[in-house]
Structures are given as C-alpha cells and as structure tokens.
Amino acid sequence: MAGGNRLRLVAAGLLSVAVITTDAGAQNDGNPLPEAPAAVVKNVRPPDGRRNERPIPLPTGKVTTPRAGERNSYGLRVTPELAEAYAAFLANDGERTLAALARASAPSRPDIRWVHNSLRAHAMIMMGRAADAEEELQNAARLEIAAFGKSLDTRALRAEARLWLGDLDGAIADASLVAEETKRWRLPTSYSNRPSDNEILHMVWQTTAQLRAYAILAGAHLLRGQADVALPWAEEAEQRFNDVHFVAAMPDAQGVLPVHGDSWVGRAQNLVFVGTARTIVRRDPAAGDSAFNAARRFFEAIGFAAGSATTDAFRAWSLFAIGRMAEGEPIAAQAVQQANAIGLIDLVWRVEAARGEALLALNRAADAEQAFRRAQVAVDTVSGGLATDRSKRRFGVSKEDITYRLAAIAAARNDPDQLFESLERGRARAFVDLLADRSAGVAQERATLLQVRDLDRRIRQERIAATGLGASPQAAQRETDLRRQRETLMQALRARAPELADTLDIATHTLADVRRSLKPGDVLAYAFPGRASDEVRVLLADSQQARLQTLTLRTADLRALLKAFAEGMTNLDTAAMTASVQALDAALGVKQWGATNTLYVVPSGDFHFVPWGALSIEIPVVVLPTGGWLQREDASAAGGRPTIVGDPDFRGRLPALPGARAEAGEVAGRYQVEPLIGGAATEERLRQTVGQGTTILHLATHGAFDAERPLDSAIYLSGPTEVRALTAANLFDRPIAANLVVLSACETGLGTAEAGEDFLGLARSFYLGGTRALLNSLWPVEDEGTRLFMTVFHEAAEKGDLGQAWLTARNAARTRGLPPAVYGGFVLGGSRTLAIAR
Numbered sequence: 001m002a003g004g005n006r007l008r009l010v011a012a013g014l015l016s017v018a019v020i021t022t023d024a025g026a027q028n029d030g031n032p033l034p035e036a037p038a039a040v041v042k043n044v045r046p047p048d049g050r051r052n053e054r055p056i057p058l059p060t061g062k063v064t065t066p067r068a069g070e071r072n073s074y075g076l077r078v079t080p081e082l083a084e085a086y087a088a089f090l091a092n093d094g095e096r097t098l099a100a101l102a103r104a105s106a107p108s109r110p111d112i113r114w115v116h117n118s119l120r121a122h123a124m125i126m127m128g129r130a131a132d133a134e135e136e137l138q139n140a141a142r143l144e145i146a147a148f149g150k151s152l153d154t155r156a157l158r159a160e161a162r163l164w165l166g167d168l169d170g171a172i173a174d175a176s177l178v179a180e181e182t183k184r185w186r187l188p189t190s191y192s193n194r195p196s197d198n199e200i201l202h203m204v205w206q207t208t209a210q211l212r213a214y215a216i217l218a219g220a221h222l223l224r225g226q227a228d229v230a231l232p233w234a235e236e237a238e239q240r241f242n243d244v245h246f247v248a249a250m251p252d253a254q255g256v257l258p259v260h261g262d263s264w265v266g267r268a269q270n271l272v273f274v275g276t277a278r279t280i281v282r283r284d285p286a287a288g289d290s291a292f293n294a295a296r297r298f299f300e301a302i303g304f305a306a307g308s309a310t311t312d313a314f315r316a317w318s319l320f321a322i323g324r325m326a327e328g329e330p331i332a333a334q335a336v337q338q339a340n341a342i343g344l345i346d347l348v349w350r351v352e353a354a355r356g357e358a359l360l361a362l363n364r365a366a367d368a369e370q371a372f373r374r375a376q377v378a379v380d381t382v383s384g385g386l387a388t389d390r391s392k393r394r395f396g397v398s399k400e401d402i403t404y405r406l407a408a409i410a411a412a413r414n415d416p417d418q419l420f421e422s423l424e425r426g427r428a429r430a431f432v433d434l435l436a437d438r439s440a441g442v443a444q445e446r447a448t449l450l451q452v453r454d455l456d457r458r459i460r461q462e463r464i465a466a467t468g469l470g471a472s473p474q475a476a477q478r479e480t481d482l483r484r485q486r487e488t489l490m491q492a493l494r495a496r497a498p499e500l501a502d503t504l505d506i507a508t509h510t511l512a513d514v515r516r517s518l519k520p521g522d523v524l525a526y527a528f529p530g531r532a533s534d535e536v537r538v539l540l541a542d543s544q545q546a547r548l549q550t551l552t553l554r555t556a557d558l559r560a561l562l563k564a565f566a567e568g569m570t571n572l573d574t575a576a577m578t579a580s581v582q583a584l585d586a587a588l589g590v591k592q593w594g595a596t597n598t599l600y601v602v603p604s605g606d607f608h609f610v611p612w613g614a615l616s617i618e619i620p621v622v623v624l625p626t627g628g629w630l631q632r633e634d635a636s637a638a639g640g641r642p643t644i645v646g647d648p649d650f651r652g653r654l655p656a657l658p659g660a661r662a663e664a665g666e667v668a669g670r671y672q673v674e675p676l677i678g679g680a681a682t683e684e685r686l687r688q689t690v691g692q693g694t695t696i697l698h699l700a701t702h703g704a705f706d707a708e709r710p711l712d713s714a715i716y717l718s719g720p721t722e723v724r725a726l727t728a729a730n731l732f733d734r735p736i737a738a739n740l741v742v743l744s745a746c747e748t749g750l751g752t753a754e755a756g757e758d759f760l761g762l763a764r765s766f767y768l769g770g771t772r773a774l775l776n777s778l779w780p781v782e783d784e785g786t787r788l789f790m791t792v793f794h795e796a797a798e799k800g801d802l803g804q805a806w807l808t809a810r811n812a813a814r815t816r817g818l819p820p821a822v823y824g825g826f827v828l829g830g831s832r833t834l835a836i837a838r
Contacts, residue, residue: 032141036177044176046232075200097123114143125161152209159216171220178213187243218273227280234273241267268298272314279318309338313351325358343476349378416546420511455486509628517630518543521597527604530555553587574819581614581820613810614824620803623829642696643689644668648681648718659783660700682718697738728765735769743776773830785822803832
C-alpha cells in the first residue's frame with residue numbers, strides 16, 4: 001500500500017497492518033516486472049495463519065458481473081464499456097472483452113487504467129496471445145506502481161499466464177514473490193465502521209494478488225509433482241477465500257467487499273487443488289472428497305461448464321498418483337465424456353493419455369491402445385490451434401508419451417505399418433506446434449495462410465466459449481463448421497505447397513507408399529523413440545519388407561558413447577574419438593541393416609547426434625526430416641546462379657573467419673560467381689543475389705543453435721552497425737529459395753529434438769522455402785578439413801549425385817588422415833540426387 005498507511009480496520013480486536021516493506025518491482029532499470037530473486041523463491045513459505053471452521057458458503061442466485069454504475073471488486077465505479085468487458089470475460093469471450101475495452105475512453109486515474117490494462121492482459125492470456133499479454137502486463141505493472149507504489153496483482157497475473165503456458169518455474173517465481181510481499185496481510189473479517197473507498201481499494205488489491213499467488217503456487221507445485229508443497233498453499237488459499245466470501249455475505253457489510261463471478265471460479269479451482277493434494281499426500285482415496293464435492297457444487301452453482309470435467313480429471317489423476325488405477329479409471333472416462341461434450345479437447349487428450357497409462361497398469365492393453373489413439377486424435381485437433389499449449393507434462397503425461405506408447409504397442413504387435421504411422425504423426429505434430437503462433441509464408445500463399453490463421457482464431461474462440469460461464473450450447477457445432485472450412489482450405493493448399501501445409505496441419509504418408517519410393521539397395525532406418533533404460537530399436541524398411549531391429553545397446557549406452565566422442569573432440573584427443581567411434585560402429589551394426597545403395601535415416605533423440613560419416617559406412621547416408629519426405633518429387637535445377645557467402649564483417653562481436661573467406665573464394669571460383677565477403681555479406685545483399693531462387697546457396701560463416709527456442713537458431717551475417725542474425729524464424733517468415741543449401745558454419749545442423757520426435761533447427765526452415773537438399777556441419781570443424789571437404793563435395797556434386805559427393809568428400813578427408821570429428825562432422829539431408837546447373 002502506497003505511503004505505508006495503516007487501514008483503520010478492527011480484526012479480532014487488533015489493528016490489521018497492511019504495510020508491505022519491500023519494493024520489488026518498483027524500479028529495475030525501467031523494467032516494472034523484474035524476475036524474482038532466487039532466495040525468495042527458495043525460502044518462501046505459506047503463513048501459519050488462523051484456521052476457521054466456518055461452513056463454505058455457496059453463491060446465492062445467478063453469479064453476475066458488475067453492471068454499469070455499480071462498483072467492482074476494487075470499489076471503483078463501472079462504466080458501460082467496462083461492464084460489457086466484464087460480462088464478456090466471464091463468458092470466456094476474449095475478443096468481445098478487448099473490443100469493449102477499446103471503446104472505453106482512457107481513464108485519467110492510474111488505478112482505473114490499471115484495471116483496464118489488467119483485464120485486457122487477462123483476456124489475451126485466455127486467447128493464447130502470450131506475447132501481446134506480456135507487453136500489456138508491462139504497461140499494467142507501470143500503472144499499478146503509479147497507483148499503489150509497487151506491482152503485486154500484475155505480477156500475480158503474470159504468474160497465472162506462465163502457469164497457463166506451462167512455464168512452472170516462472171509461475172512459481174512470480175507467485176513466490178507476491179506471497180512474500182503479502183505475508184503480513186490478511187483480510188479483516190470484522191469491522192467497527194465502513195472503510196473508505198481508498199481503503200477498500202487497497203484491501204482488494206492485496207487480497208486479490210495474494211489469493212491468486214497462493215492458488216498458483218498450489219497448482220504449479222501439483223503439476224510439478226510436489227503435492228506435499230502444494231497442499232499448504234492450497235489450504236491457506238481456501239482459508240482466505242473463505243474470509244472473502246464470509247465478509248461479502250455479512251448482512252451488515254455495507255458493501256465493504258463486492259464479490260463477483262471470477263472470485264467463485266478461482267475458489268472452486270483452488271478447492272480442486274486442495275482435494276488433489278490431500279489425496280496424494282495422505283495416500284487416501286477419500287481424503288480429498290470434501291474439497292472435490294465443494295468444488296463441484298461451486299462450479300454448478302455459478303454455471304461454469306468446464307468445472308465438472310476439470311474436477312473429475314484432477315480427482316482421477318490423484319487416484320492414479322497413489323496407485324488406485326481401478327478406482328480412478330472410470331472417473332477419468334467420465335471426465336473425458338464431459339470434456340468431449342463441451343469441446344474441451346485439450347483436457348480430452350491429457351486425461352485420455354493418463355487413462356491409457358492406468359489401463360496399461362491394469363493389464364488392459366487393448367483398452368489402453370484405444371485411449372492413446374483417442375488422445376492422439378485430440379492432440380492432432382489442438383496442435384497448432386492453441387499457441388499457449390507449451391507445457392510438456394500434465395496429469396503425468398505429455399504428447400510425446402502418447403507417441404511413445406502407441407509406437408511401443410505397435411512394436412509389441414510387430415506391426416511396422418502402424419508403428420510408422422504413429423512415429424510420423426508425432427513428428428508432424430511437433431512441427432505444427434513449433435509454428436503455432438507464426439505466419440510462415442510464401443508470398444503467393446499469403447492470402448490462404450491468413451484465412452487459415454483466421455479460422456484457427458475463430459475455432460479457438462468457439463472452443464473457449466464452450467467452457468465458460470453462460471457457455472453457448474451452439475459453440476461446439478460452430479467449431480465443427482469452422483473445422484470443415486479449414487479442412488477444405490488445407491486440402492487445396494497441400495496440393496499446391498505440401499511443405500508449407502505441413503506447418504499448419506498434420507498429415508502423413510503410409511509406410512507402403514514410402515517403400516514404393518525406395519530403390520533396390522535403399523533402406524529407410526527410422527529411429528524408435530526410447531527412454532534411458534530401453535533397448536535401442538530401429539524400424540528398417542526397403543522396397544520388399546519392413547522389420548523392427550533391436551540393437552545391442554540401450555538408450556543410455558548410446559548417449560554415453562556419443563558423450564565420449566564429444567569429450568574426445570573437446571580434448572582434441574584423436575585416439576579417444578577413434579575408440580568411441582569404433583564402439584559406436586559395433587553397437588549400431590549399420591552394415592547388418594541391409595543397405596547397399598543408400599541409407600536414409602530418420603533420427604530420433606540421440607540419433608540426431610550420430611556422426612554417420614565417422615562410421616565404417618561405404619554408401620551414402622541421407623538424413624530425412626520425416627519418412628514421408630521420400631514421397632516428394634525431386635525438383636530439377638531452377639533459379640539463378642550459385643550464391644556464395646563467406647566471412648561476414650562481424651563488427652568485432654564475433655571472431656573473423658579467414659578460412660571461411662578462402663573457402664568462399666574457392667567455391668565461388670568453381671562456379672565463376674562473385675562471393676559476398678566481409679561487409680557485403682548482408683541479409684539484404686543475400687536476398688538480392690538469390691532473387692527468385694538459386695541452384696546453390698553456400699554459407700561459410702558463424703552459426704549457432706538454440707535448444708530451448710529452436711526458431712532462434714541462426715547463421716550470422718553483416719549488419720549496418722552490428723552482427724545480423726538470420727534466424728530460423730526469419731527464414732520461416734521470409735523463405736530463401738535454393739535447391740541445395742550448404743551450411744559451412746559452426747553448429748548449423750543442430751536444432752532441438754522435441755522429445756525424440758523431430759529435429760527443429762535451420763534445416764527445416766530451408767526445406768520450407770523449397771530446398772531439396774542440405775549439407776551442414778554438426779559442430780565446429782577446423783578450417784583445413786572444411787576446405788578439403790567442401791572442395792571435393794562441390795566438384796563431385798556437379799554430376800548430380802549428392803550422396804556420392806558426400807561419400808567422396810568424406811573419404812578424401814579420412815584418407816588425408818584428418819580426425820573423425822572432421823570427416824564425420826558433415827551431414828547430408830533431404831534428397832540424394834539433384835541436378836546442379838552451373
């Protein structure tokens with residue numbers, strides 16, 4: 001509370017002190033929401049507050065939002081526009097909320113403007129517009145500081161946003177700081193006189209922030225698997241929610257604390273957390289019943305459509321967590337049925353996946369497979385449609401677990417076709433999710449892309465509208481109609497631009513189709529996603545048959561061998577590298593896979609880091625983004641002459657690359673073109689030179705990958721005043737058309753393995769722009785080896801057999817006596833053959 005004033009309120013005969021002593025968030029180099037100090041997050045504890053045994057009051061009559069002319073929970077007079085925004089928000093209609101706030105005239109008081117900004121940010125969070133919400137929260141925090149002296153409720157709201165987005169660490173950090181800041185505050189429950197409007201404003205401000213923070217700490221710790229930490233926060237939040245609703249129900253409250261619908265929803269959700277945590281901590285299936293039943297009554301009383309499904313989902317999860325699978329499974333099935341009825345698809349896949357795990361534990365394999373398949377269908381439905389869905393694991397399962405389980409079931413049944421289909425869908429889903437909130441584009445398809453994104457927005461809104469207070473029974477049908485429109489658009493787009501369609505929609509080829517694309521002597525090796533203790537398995541397919549090969553090592557062993565190879569590289573220990581490569585070669589047994597012409601590899605997990613060129617392989621190895629890639633037709637040479645880039649001017653920010661400059665000069669000389677060197681190696685000049693397309697794009701520069709944010713993986717070029725990062729995101733948004741791309745840079749081949757399903761880095765962004773083949777380095781390779789490899793590769797590639805060119809260059813480097821890190825450091829991806837025009 002600004003100024004450190006005391007509220008003149010009587011609570012249990014004592015003055016309630018509402019002074020907050022620290023000023024976290026008030027100033028931090030202009031950032032109103034700095035990250036919480038680690039010490040606060042580590043040491044914060046729920047207060048040892050008073051307990052009451054008052055009965056839980058239910059809302060009487062229909063829950064409403066503040067009407068025009070009434071006061072809101074903060075005691076502020078509500079305008080017609082704000083009243084409309086409140087009603088729309090409680091109905092989960094984010095767009096109507098924002099539209100109403102946009103029509104409202106800008107309030108002059110910072111506290112009222114803060115209410116507007118906070119509601120706007122909350123609506124954006126609900127709509128999945130995380131980036132916009134983050135900016136809005138920064139503005140709201142500045143207004144909150146102006147009104148109250150610090151930012152509490154906005155930080156608590158950001159914690160809620162982070163919880164929604166699956167950032168549990170961030171949510172806990174923000175909520176912990178708010179909990180620490182408000183630890184000496186508790187809402188008084190008896191009054192000698194009515195507080196002033198300003199005192200009510202400060203009471204509600206602190207109470208709202210505190211309740212939000214406590215409930216978020218409970219929910220985040222539960223989702224992290226820490227029920228023992230979550231329980232005291234949830235129970236303390238329930239005590240304080242009870243205080244709020246007790247005061248609101250007092251006959252002589254004289255309007256001290258208006259309570260509206262969002263407070264009841266928040267309390268009901270927290271009661272779900274209480275019930276879940278009690279069940280798990282006490283390992284008693286009945287321990288949470290009273291809280292679950294109270295939550296259900298709350299949800300029913302306020303007409304919250306998603307409440308019953310949510311309650312049953314958490315109740316089932318709590319039973320699964322204590323090993324009571326048989327009791328939890330029918331409750332989970334009921335939650336799925338309820339979620340399906342209102343179109344809550346995100347909850348469907350999570351609960352079905354958890355139910356599948358329970359059915360496996362009950363030895364009901366056939367039922368488990370059906371549950372996982374229904375979960376997969378639901379995942380396909382929501383992938384890309386809700387950009388907020390970034391969390392890896394809720395109810396003990398993740399999307400990747402669904403792929404893993406379905407693949408394992410198909411493998412146990414010795415069904416290669418079903419195994420292939422499950423693995424391909426998982427990869428396709430990961431790619432669509434990566435680009436969920438981007439508008440990857442080819443200029444001629446921009447109109448279609450905008451139509452699809454608009455339909456996604458409308459589908460998302462109908463899905464959300466079906467789950468809020470006063471939910472529309474027609475929302476599910478409207479969503480179905482919109483989905484049909486989207487399917488029609490996607491069918492037409494896939495026929496014109498299949499790689500672009502893959503950024504928006506999940507589609508797969510059959511294994512039979514892929515096998516027909518393989519020539520005699522070709523083998524497709526599809527790595528099976530595995531856990532540390534699993535045996536490494538590979539699906540092998542040729543033109544005649546398909547089989548599952550179990551190797552003589554486990555996933556943890558493969559990881560250890562690759563780590564030993566990496567340590568040898570770091571220590572420049574050729575002997576250690578050679579020994580680890582020999583051990584890896586023997587363990588994989590690639591020569592027994594049956595390939596005599598081409599080995600096509602679809603990696604998963606640690607397979608992405610296998611140095612194929614370092615193994616004793618004497619045929620070309622081509623790495624594919626998906627198995628279905630083989631169904632794509634090879635494009636003939638098109639576009640302009642080769643474009644060669646080397647050693648940009650890094651303005652002193654990165655080391656110069658004289659070897660890359662020499663390499664670029666040699667390659668450019670072979671194709672008789674002028675390379676872009678030094679200050680000329682800018683993105684603008686690169687795009688101008690490529691124009692409508694080029695046969696070869698050779699980039700000899702620095703590069704890096706970002707495992708946490710794959711779209712930030714980049715190659716570095718010259719800029720007007722500093723280094724320019726050409727990121728995977730830039731390339732998705734503005735593709736560069738090149739038939740063959742050579743990335744002769746540090747680490748350009750690395751991306752991130754999305755739980756073993758896809759490798760999402762620079763390579764995929766070039767493929768989106770039409771690239772058919774790509775040669776890249778997995779790690780920094782020394783200058784001499786790189787120049788030799790590139791010289792031999794380009795010379796041999798003129799014949800059009802890129803696979804043979806890769807093998808010839810590998811052999812030349814190996815014959816020269818260079819270490820395995822050099823001749824094994826380059827990977828060919830995409831197509832084996834490609835006509836090269838000079």
